[in-house]
Amino acid sequence: xxxxxxxxQTRQELLATARRQFxxxxxxxxxxxxxxxxxxxxPALVFRYFGSKRGLFDEAMAAHTDAMIDAxxxxxxxxxxxxxxxxxxxxxxxxHPLIVALRSIGSDDERDRLRDEICAAHIDKLADLxxxxxxxxxxxxxxxxxMLGLGILRSAVRTPALAKAEQQDLQPHLExxxxxxxxxxxxxxx
Amino acid sequence: xxxxxxxxQTRQELLATARRQFxxxxxxxxxxxxxxxxxxxxPALVFRYFGSKRGLFDEAMAAHTDAMIDAxxxxxxxxxxxxxxxxxxxxxxxxHPLIVALRSIGSDDERDRLRDEICAAHIDKLADLxxxxxxxxxxxxxxxxxMLGLGILRSAVRTPALAKAEQQDLQPHLExxxxxxxxxxxxxxx
Amino acid sequence: xxxxxxxxQTRQELLATARRQFxxxxxxxxxxxxxxxxxxxxPALVFRYFGSKRGLFDEAMAAHTDAMIDAxxxxxxxxxxxxxxxxxxxxxxxxHPLIVALRSIGSDDERDRLRDEICAAHIDKLADLxxxxxxxxxxxxxxxxxMLGLGILRSAVRTPALAKAEQQDLQPHLExxxxxxxxxxxxxxx
Amino acid sequence: xxxxxxxxQTRQELLATARRQFxxxxxxxxxxxxxxxxxxxxPALVFRYFGSKRGLFDEAMAAHTDAMIDAxxxxxxxxxxxxxxxxxxxxxxxxHPLIVALRSIGSDDERDRLRDEICAAHIDKLADLxxxxxxxxxxxxxxxxxMLGLGILRSAVRTPALAKAEQQDLQPHLExxxxxxxxxxxxxxx
DNA sequence: CATGAATGAGATTTCATTCAT
DNA sequence: AATGAATGAAATCTCATTCAT
Numbered sequence: 066x067x068x069x070x071x072x073x074q075t076r077q078e079l080l081a082t083a084r085r086q087f088x089x090x091x092x093x094x095x096x097x098x099x100x101x102x103x104x105x106x107x108p109a110l111v112f113r114y115f116g117s118k119r120g121l122f123d124e125a126m127a128a129h130t131d132a133m134i135d136a137x138x139x140x141x142x143x144x145x146x147x148x149x150x151x152x153x154x155x156x157x158x159x160x161h162p163l164i165v166a167l168r169s170i171g172s173d174d175e176r177d178r179l180r181d182e183i184c185a186a187h188i189d190k191l192a193d194l195x196x197x198x199x200x201x202x203x204x205x206x207x208x209x210x211x212m213l214g215l216g217i218l219r220s221a222v223r224t225p226a227l228a229k230a231e232q233q234d235l236q237p238h239l240e241x242x243x244x245x246x247x248x249x250x251x252x253x254x255x
Numbered sequence: 256x257x258x259x260x261x262x263x264q265t266r267q268e269l270l271a272t273a274r275r276q277f278x279x280x281x282x283x284x285x286x287x288x289x290x291x292x293x294x295x296x297x298p299a300l301v302f303r304y305f306g307s308k309r310g311l312f313d314e315a316m317a318a319h320t321d322a323m324i325d326a327x328x329x330x331x332x333x334x335x336x337x338x339x340x341x342x343x344x345x346x347x348x349x350x351h352p353l354i355v356a357l358r359s360i361g362s363d364d365e366r367d368r369l370r371d372e373i374c375a376a377h378i379d380k381l382a383d384l385x386x387x388x389x390x391x392x393x394x395x396x397x398x399x400x401x402m403l404g405l406g407i408l409r410s411a412v413r414t415p416a417l418a419k420a421e422q423q424d425l426q427p428h429l430e431x432x433x434x435x436x437x438x439x440x441x442x443x444x445x
Numbered sequence: 446x447x448x449x450x451x452x453x454q455t456r457q458e459l460l461a462t463a464r465r466q467f468x469x470x471x472x473x474x475x476x477x478x479x480x481x482x483x484x485x486x487x488p489a490l491v492f493r494y495f496g497s498k499r500g501l502f503d504e505a506m507a508a509h510t511d512a513m514i515d516a517x518x519x520x521x522x523x524x525x526x527x528x529x530x531x532x533x534x535x536x537x538x539x540x541h542p543l544i545v546a547l548r549s550i551g552s553d554d555e556r557d558r559l560r561d562e563i564c565a566a567h568i569d570k571l572a573d574l575x576x577x578x579x580x581x582x583x584x585x586x587x588x589x590x591x592m593l594g595l596g597i598l599r600s601a602v603r604t605p606a607l608a609k610a611e612q613q614d615l616q617p618h619l620e621x622x623x624x625x626x627x628x629x630x631x632x633x634x635x
Numbered sequence: 636x637x638x639x640x641x642x643x644q645t646r647q648e649l650l651a652t653a654r655r656q657f658x659x660x661x662x663x664x665x666x667x668x669x670x671x672x673x674x675x676x677x678p679a680l681v682f683r684y685f686g687s688k689r690g691l692f693d694e695a696m697a698a699h700t701d702a703m704i705d706a707x708x709x710x711x712x713x714x715x716x717x718x719x720x721x722x723x724x725x726x727x728x729x730x731h732p733l734i735v736a737l738r739s740i741g742s743d744d745e746r747d748r749l750r751d752e753i754c755a756a757h758i759d760k761l762a763d764l765x766x767x768x769x770x771x772x773x774x775x776x777x778x779x780x781x782m783l784g785l786g787i788l789r790s791a792v793r794t795p796a797l798a799k800a801e802q803q804d805l806q807p808h809l810e811x812x813x814x815x816x817x818x819x820x821x822x823x824x825x
Numbered sequence: 826c827a828t829g830a831a832t833g834a835g836a837t838t839t840c841a842t843t844c845a846t
Numbered sequence: 847a848a849t850g851a852a853t854g855a856a857a858t859c860t861c862a863t864t865c866a867t
Contacts, residue, residue: 308840
């Protein structure tokens, strides 16, 4: 009955389970007991490894934010569409991690941290697509807003058309909207 | 010494306070005690009036979903922009009620209810703007996604450019994107 | 099975029980569960009434510090001997409350508070007995130290002779020591 | 990378650290983890070496009770004053070990053990100073009480005058009180 | 022998909620 | 109809301690 004594493996299992549970039920709706129980270890272990419930949450959510986009600027829109909207996020129980983060904001500090992360990771780079328009930043945010909205409607609200759409169904619309927002054509896949 | 014995007034005060608190701290972050305390009544009253904490939440959030848009079809985009993005939502402590709802989803049933509400109130009508395109519903959802994303970025994430933008700053972008999505020009204000 | 609903009575029972338990087992050795259980109420009630475990402790211990000595200066030594040494402290399970307090110091702040209380309640007044000697304060502390030591040896350590001594057995020694410390005779009971 | 493998050295370090921590924070306020951590070893080692937390405590506290006073009877009062009151107890973080012991009494057995230790080490011998008075034992306890009280007031409560007094400031008072208690002059130094 | 992964019990505290008055 | 005393469940977290490695 006693678990295999493999720290790293146990840690990873806890993180994976935490991701799913936090995604499904939100921060407050998930208890450390739940997570530990699902993995089959004692809740105390969670505190040993992650210090606190929040520590577990942060580490679980941070896991997949790292990966930077490494594509040429022109392909960012399509890349973001793929990443922010058409991932299946099965690790997060089909829930969009940004929404999980959004749902789990519990203080202004956390809100600020989330904003800074989103800006740094997604928005700032987009501004370059607007050339030297005076409202570059705004345009970037307009586009990011669309991505975010699409992600939410598709994965959280599960609106009928978006829920069953595939990425290629959106490709023409993507190009049209990107051109409308950035004021110049953004080439699609050649 | 005892409170004004005006049942209806107390109910309304409880709802108004609940709206603010739920918006600020989320469902789990708000306690019945907080709400009752802020109004100056006994928590037990909340249960007499609303049955349960969830009952209070539902009634508080439902209060302002009613108001239907009563404008000609062509003005829906602008109307929605005003309603979903550029409201100040002071009743909700500056927080977008859709986000409050989103943050408070605690079960699949609640998710379904939220979806149906959003579709009925905002999306279905938009589809008519797409004329007889075969992906009318999708286009409507694409546009709704943008609105939603804008609202979230502006009021919840508080992204810099959007946070200080005024509705008129977005008007040209609104027209461009609407045309891109619906495939035909949507006239701006006269 | 449900308790009589008398707030004040319940409060007093909790305080009385808390006094005994804290005295017997010290602050850390006593759990809120224990106290509430002994009174037959739910632990949550303790928090409702006293805010925290510390709140319960403080109120329980403060209960009997108030009573000020209202005797002429010359009778202070005998009075203190009665109060600090020859009380039976049955409310505190036979334990000297100062020792309970001493045992329960958990931080420097608490130490400081205890010192100030002891000085204000017992020591400062004693200084007047030393007339205008330049080390009045020191003499007062020397005498207070004796009282304290007697109380501890009698009630906490339960040293054989002191444990079974009566106040009158100490009276001659009290007079001798008081005179030795304050440099002048302190009249006994006439 | 692994610690110096000197069992005895590690034991001593653990004991020294334990003394300080127990003195500073009390028995309950000190965790095995703290002690082991401060020494840089694994907590499990503490259990190997000392069996239990209580075992560590007992051994740490017993360490310095041994040293017997090896002076002529007449010099005991002054000797005790030096030992019980004017030690700096730096090993115990400035805290009087008797108080540490007092604070850490957790059961009646422990209380009994402490009493026997105190009597054997300090009180019994003092009785001889009272000559053949019929209340020799009581007088010895009265004097010991004073020492104890002084120690507590000086090191635990940190009463102002005592906290900054030096041993020589107390010498005349010591002689006066000793004479008052034992009924005969006790010669001072030299 | 020593390590450290893992445990189980228990502590304080907070909440939604019920029920006697 | 309204109050507030009381409850029971659950949550986070800490500790002493054990046991496989």
